[in-house]
Amino acid sequence: MIIDRNCRGQGFGTAVLKILFDYAFNERRMHKYSSFIIEGNLGSEAMLKKIGCKHEGIVRETIYHKGKHWNEIHYGITANEFNEKWKC
Numbered sequence: 001m002i003i004d005r006n007c008r009g010q011g012f013g014t015a016v017l018k019i020l021f022d023y024a025f026n027e028r029r030m031h032k033y034s035s036f037i038i039e040g041n042l043g044s045e046a047m048l049k050k051i052g053c054k055h056e057g058i059v060r061e062t063i064y065h066k067g068k069h070w071n072e073i074h075y076g077i078t079a080n081e082f083n084e085k086w087k088c
Contacts, residue, residue, distance in 0.1 A: 017051045018086060025079035032078045038063050039071040052085040053077045 024030040035053070037044045053075035061069035 013047045014050050017047065021051065021077070021082050022086070025082050030079065032076055033082075034074065034076040036072040036074045038065070039073055045073065045075075048075045051077065052081055054081070 021033065024033065033053070034056070035048065036059070037048070039058075054077065056074045056076045059072040059074065062072050063070040
């Protein structure tokens, strides 16, 4: 998902993830969502944490971009964790 630079930081990404995860976990019965971000992507990291994803580990220096090797920061959330946080 890409949010236009002028619209970032306003909660749109989090709102979309809540809808997507609710559908995936509760309608399609997906058990777990896993993702990674590139080290230094603070906006995506904050969004994943806000939705309830947990830090699961780092895979060191796997992404080469702009003349540097970057770490992958892995996050994940289970259906139970999502529902505990967001369901009434």
